[in-house]
Amino acid sequence: MFPKALDYESLNENVKKAQYAVRGELYLRASELQKEGKKIIFTNVGNPHALGQKPLTFPRQVVALCQAPFLLDDPNVGLLFPADAIARAKHYLTLNTGGLGAYSDSRGIPGIRKEVAEFIEKRDGYPSDPELIFLTDGASKGVMQILNIIIRGEGDGVLVPVPQYPLYSAAISLFGGSLVPYFLEETANWGLDINNLRHSVAEARSKGITVRAMVIINPGNPTGQCLSVANLREILKFCYQENLALLGDEVYQQNIYQDERPFISAKKVLMDMGPPISKELHLVSFHTVSKGYWGECGQRGGYFEMTNIPPKTVDEIYKVASISLSPNVPAQIFMGMMVNPPKPGDISYDHFVRESKGIIESLRRRARIMTDGFNSCRNVVCNFTEGAMYSFPQIRLPPRAIEAAKRAGKVPDVLYCLKLLEATGISTVPGSGFGQKEGVFHLRTTILPAEEDMPGIMASFKKFNDEFMEQYEDYRGYSRM
Amino acid sequence: MFPKALDYESLNENVKKAQYAVRGELYLRASELQKEGKKIIFTNVGNPHALGQKPLTFPRQVVALCQAPFLLDDPNVGLLFPADAIARAKHYLTLNTGGLGAYSDSRGIPGIRKEVAEFIEKRDGYPSDPELIFLTDGASKGVMQILNIIIRGEGDGVLVPVPQYPLYSAAISLFGGSLVPYFLEETANWGLDINNLRHSVAEARSKGITVRAMVIINPGNPTGQCLSVANLREILKFCYQENLALLGDEVYQQNIYQDERPFISAKKVLMDMGPPISKELHLVSFHTVSKGYWGECGQRGGYFEMTNIPPKTVDEIYKVASISLSPNVPAQIFMGMMVNPPKPGDISYDHFVRESKGIIESLRRRARIMTDGFNSCRNVVCNFTEGAMYSFPQIRLPPRAIEAAKRAGKVPDVLYCLKLLEATGISTVPGSGFGQKEGVFHLRTTILPAEEDMPGIMASFKKFNDEFMEQYEDYRGYSRM
Structure with a gap:
C-alpha cells in the first residue's frame, strides 16, 4: 500500500x-x-504573564470595554472603569465598523496603523507612512510573511545571526530556503563583526547560494546585546553594498537594562545616513505587544513597517495577508495603546x-x-x-x-x-x-x-x-x- | 543592477x-x-458584525472579565456582570496560567480542547480525543497548516470543489501544489457527482499529478448546499479507495436554513460506516467562531480535529504550530464558550x-x-x-x-x-x-x-x-x- x-x-x-x-x-x-x-519554572520562552507579571491595567480596561461595548451604555460603568479608559474604548470602537467581532482590513485597522506611524515618527524623527505598516498576529507572523515572499527555493539564502532566535531557522526551513549563518562574537559582548558577515556571504556564494536578505535581532535574542549606532551603520552599508534586504527584529526595544546603549532603530540610523542608501535600501522592521513592559504574548499582536519597498511588492504582501482575512482585532487595539499610551494629565497616566x-x-x-x-x-x-x-x-x-x-x-x-x-x-x-x-x-x-x-x-x-x-x-x- | x-x-x-x-x-x-x-454595502465577505449583527452578550461578558481579571475583586462587579459570566471567567482564568496575556500551549489550552472534544462527542455520538484537537487563529490558519504539511511540490494535487472558497486555491498556490478541480452540479442544487470526482482524479493522474487530498465545504461556500448522508458516504468511500486524506471544512455547521438536510459531520458519517474505513481514513475537520450565530470573525478563533492521523504526523503539526508560539488566547475562550454555551437553568441561558x-x-x-x-x-x-x-x-x-x-x-x-x-x-x-x-x-x-x-x-x-x-x-x- x-x-x-x-x-x-x-x-x-x-x-x-x-x-x-x-x-x-x-x-x-x-x-x-x-x-x-x-x-516547573518555565524559563524556556519569553512569556512574562505566565511567570506572574501582572498586565498593565489601563489597556486591559480599554479592551474589556471594547469586548463588551454594551457596558458603555450602563449607568454603573463609571464604578468599574475610569473615564479615560471609557473614552479610549469609544475611540477604538469607531475605528472598526462592527467592533472586535468584525474582520478588519487585512493590513489592520487604518486608524491604528496611523497611531503606529505617529509613534515611529516621534521615536525616530522621520516620517512614517501608515500605508506601509501592516498589523500582524504577533511579530512572528510578520516575519514569516516576509520570508515567504523572499524565499523562492533552496538557492535563496538569508543571513541569520548565530546564536539566533530559532523562528528564523524554522521559517527558512519551512519555506525551503538556505540559512546563511554569521557568528556573533561572545568575547566582544556578542558584537557583530562585519568581517564575519563578509566571510559568511562569500562562503554561501561559493556554494551557489544567492544571499537575499539579512536578519538582525536588536536587542539580541538569545544574546541580549544592544547594537551600537556605529555597528548599525556598518550593517546597513554592508546590506546596501551586497544588495540585501534587511529584516530588523526590534521586538525588545522597550527592554533595555543599561544606559550606555539605548535602543536605536535601524530605520532611524538608515534615515540619518541620507541618500542614496536611505532611499534605496529595503528594510522591514518588526515590533510586538508580547514583550517590553506589556508582555501581552497571549493576545498575539504585532506590526511591521516597510521602508523603500516597491508598491507592487507591498500589494503582494497585502494579498498574502488577505488570505488569512485579518489579524485578530483585540490585539490590534493593544498595539494602538502600546504606541499611544496614556499621556501626562490623563486620569490613568500616573498609575500606568x-x-x-x-x-x-x-x-x-x-x-x-x-x-x-x-x-x-x-x-x-x-x-x-x-x-x-x-x-x-x-x-x-x-x-x-x-x-x-x-x-x-x-x-x-x-x-x-x-x-x-x-x-x-x-x-x-x-x-x-x-x-x-x-x-x-x-x-x-x-x-x-x-x-x-x-x-x-x-x-x-x-x-x-x-x-x-x-x-x-x-x-x-x-x-x- | x-x-x-x-x-x-x-x-x-x-x-x-x-x-x-x-x-x-x-x-x-x-x-x-x-x-x-x-x-458601500460590503457583502463580499462573511463578516456579520460589520453589517450590524450584534455579538452574543454572555461570551462577550466572560471575555471582558478575562481581559480585566481585577474586576473580579471589585465589589461592584455584580452590578455589570451576571453571576454565571463571573463564574465562567474564573473557570477560564484557571485554565491558562497567566491568563490572556500568556502564550498557551501551541495546540491551544488543554482545558478548552477538552471542552471541544466533549462537544464533538455529544454532536456525533463517538469519542473525540482532546490531544487530536488543535485550536487555531481562525479556521483558515488550520487549513493552511494542514495543506502545508501535505503539499511537497507541484506534483502534489488537492481536489477542490468548483465553485470553491478561494482560501483553497490561494493556499495551494502559496505552497506550490496543484489544484485539482471537481465541478459541483448547479442544476442538481450544487450536488456532488462522484463521477465528476473520478473524472477529475483520472485527468490529474494522466498529467502526472499525485492526488493526495480532497476538500469538501459543507455547508457549501459559495454554493450554500448541505451534503446528504448518502453523498458524504460516497465521498468517504471514494477517498478511501483512492488513498486520499479528506479535509472537511465545516465552519458553517450552525448556519442551516432548511429542515430536510440538517448538518451531519464527515466524522459522524465515517464512524457510522465502521471498520476498516472508520479506522483508516485520514480526516481533518475544521470549525470556527467566525460563523454560525457567533460571527466573531475579528477574534480569529478556530479548531481542527484529526481522525486516524498517525501520532508522528500529529507531532509534526504540533511542531509547526509551535513556531507561531500559540493561537491568540481570547479567541480560544470564545471557542470554549461556543462548544459549551450556557445551559438550561443558568442565569444567562434564556437571553443567550x-x-x-x-x-x-x-x-x-x-x-x-x-x-x-x-x-x-x-x-x-x-x-x-x-x-x-x-x-x-x-x-x-x-x-x-x-x-x-x-x-x-x-x-x-x-x-x-x-x-x-x-x-x-x-x-x-x-x-x-x-x-x-x-x-x-x-x-x-x-x-x-x-x-x-x-x-x-x-x-x-x-x-x-x-x-x-x-x-x-x-x-x-x-x-x-
Whole structure:
C-alpha cells in the first residue's frame, strides 16, 4: 500500500526539517514532569504573564470595554472603569465598523496603523507612512510573511545571526530556503563583526547560494546585546553594498537594562545616513505587544513597517495577508495603546507609568542577579543582559560529560539542560537550539521569574551545576571558552 | 543592477500566482469608493458584525472579565456582570496560567480542547480525543497548516470543489501544489457527482499529478448546499479507495436554513460506516467562531480535529504550530464558550437562546428574500441557500455584455459586478473568483445585510440588472444556463 498523504514518511520534507527548540525536547519533557506533579519554572520562552507579571491595567480596561461595548451604555460603568479608559474604548470602537467581532482590513485597522506611524515618527524623527505598516498576529507572523515572499527555493539564502532566535531557522526551513549563518562574537559582548558577515556571504556564494536578505535581532535574542549606532551603520552599508534586504527584529526595544546603549532603530540610523542608501535600501522592521513592559504574548499582536519597498511588492504582501482575512482585532487595539499610551494629565497616566516603570526596573535588577549568579559558577561565563529578556551563559562542560552525552545520543548541552530540569525544575533551552560555535555550550533562560524567587533559582542552579561538575569533572580539561 | 530581494520581479513566484478574490479587485474598488464618500454595502465577505449583527452578550461578558481579571475583586462587579459570566471567567482564568496575556500551549489550552472534544462527542455520538484537537487563529490558519504539511511540490494535487472558497486555491498556490478541480452540479442544487470526482482524479493522474487530498465545504461556500448522508458516504468511500486524506471544512455547521438536510459531520458519517474505513481514513475537520450565530470573525478563533492521523504526523503539526508560539488566547475562550454555551437553568441561558435563535431565524428569512429576489429577475437563476451565508446566483449575460467585457480586458462577471458596485454600492465577488464552468457567470453575495434593508437591496439589484440588460441586450442570445 502506498503511504497516505498524512503518513509521516510522505509529509513535506521542509516541514520535517524545521526545528524549533524553544518548544522542543526540553519543553516537552518539562510538560511531562509538570503533569506528574513536579513544580516547573518555565524559563524556556519569553512569556512574562505566565511567570506572574501582572498586565498593565489601563489597556486591559480599554479592551474589556471594547469586548463588551454594551457596558458603555450602563449607568454603573463609571464604578468599574475610569473615564479615560471609557473614552479610549469609544475611540477604538469607531475605528472598526462592527467592533472586535468584525474582520478588519487585512493590513489592520487604518486608524491604528496611523497611531503606529505617529509613534515611529516621534521615536525616530522621520516620517512614517501608515500605508506601509501592516498589523500582524504577533511579530512572528510578520516575519514569516516576509520570508515567504523572499524565499523562492533552496538557492535563496538569508543571513541569520548565530546564536539566533530559532523562528528564523524554522521559517527558512519551512519555506525551503538556505540559512546563511554569521557568528556573533561572545568575547566582544556578542558584537557583530562585519568581517564575519563578509566571510559568511562569500562562503554561501561559493556554494551557489544567492544571499537575499539579512536578519538582525536588536536587542539580541538569545544574546541580549544592544547594537551600537556605529555597528548599525556598518550593517546597513554592508546590506546596501551586497544588495540585501534587511529584516530588523526590534521586538525588545522597550527592554533595555543599561544606559550606555539605548535602543536605536535601524530605520532611524538608515534615515540619518541620507541618500542614496536611505532611499534605496529595503528594510522591514518588526515590533510586538508580547514583550517590553506589556508582555501581552497571549493576545498575539504585532506590526511591521516597510521602508523603500516597491508598491507592487507591498500589494503582494497585502494579498498574502488577505488570505488569512485579518489579524485578530483585540490585539490590534493593544498595539494602538502600546504606541499611544496614556499621556501626562490623563486620569490613568500616573498609575500606568508606575506599573510600567516598576516592571522594567525589576527586570533590570533581575538581569543583574542572573548574570552575577551565573558568573559566580567557576565553569560558567555570562555576558550581561543589556536588553531583551534572556540570559545566555556559556557552560564549560568537562570531557567526561561530553562523552556521557555522546553515549546517550544527545548533544552535550541538551544532556546538561535535561539534568538541570530533572534536578531543579528549571526549564531552559540548550544553546544548540540557537546555534553556537563548535565545541562551545550554552543555555538560554529568561530573566522573567519573579524578582523575589530569583536568588533561590540561582542558588538552586549553582547547587545543580556544582554537583554536575563533581560528577563529571576529572581534571583532564574542559570544552573551550 | 540586479533586482533586490523585495523587488516585484524577484519575489517568490508561488506568492505572485496566488489569487484571493474575496478581497480582490472588487473589494479594493469598493474601499476606494467608500473613501470617496459612497455608501458601500460590503457583502463580499462573511463578516456579520460589520453589517450590524450584534455579538452574543454572555461570551462577550466572560471575555471582558478575562481581559480585566481585577474586576473580579471589585465589589461592584455584580452590578455589570451576571453571576454565571463571573463564574465562567474564573473557570477560564484557571485554565491558562497567566491568563490572556500568556502564550498557551501551541495546540491551544488543554482545558478548552477538552471542552471541544466533549462537544464533538455529544454532536456525533463517538469519542473525540482532546490531544487530536488543535485550536487555531481562525479556521483558515488550520487549513493552511494542514495543506502545508501535505503539499511537497507541484506534483502534489488537492481536489477542490468548483465553485470553491478561494482560501483553497490561494493556499495551494502559496505552497506550490496543484489544484485539482471537481465541478459541483448547479442544476442538481450544487450536488456532488462522484463521477465528476473520478473524472477529475483520472485527468490529474494522466498529467502526472499525485492526488493526495480532497476538500469538501459543507455547508457549501459559495454554493450554500448541505451534503446528504448518502453523498458524504460516497465521498468517504471514494477517498478511501483512492488513498486520499479528506479535509472537511465545516465552519458553517450552525448556519442551516432548511429542515430536510440538517448538518451531519464527515466524522459522524465515517464512524457510522465502521471498520476498516472508520479506522483508516485520514480526516481533518475544521470549525470556527467566525460563523454560525457567533460571527466573531475579528477574534480569529478556530479548531481542527484529526481522525486516524498517525501520532508522528500529529507531532509534526504540533511542531509547526509551535513556531507561531500559540493561537491568540481570547479567541480560544470564545471557542470554549461556543462548544459549551450556557445551559438550561443558568442565569444567562434564556437571553443567550433568544439572541442566538433570533440571529439564525432572521438569516433564514434573509436567505429566502435573497433567493426569491434573484429569481425574480428574468436573466438570473439562483439555488436556495440551504446553509452557510451566501447566495450564488447565475447571471445570464447577453453577448454584447461579454464583448464589452472583452474589450475592457475584464472577465464578464467582473465587469457586471463592478457596474453593480458603482450603481448601487453593493460590493459582491464575481463568480470567476470561485471558479465556474466555461461561459457561465455568477456572483457571490452574503445574506448578511440587516433584514429590514434586504427588500431595498434586492430592489436596487433588480433595478440595476434591468438597466444593465437594457443596455446590453440585443436579442441575439445569452450565455448558457
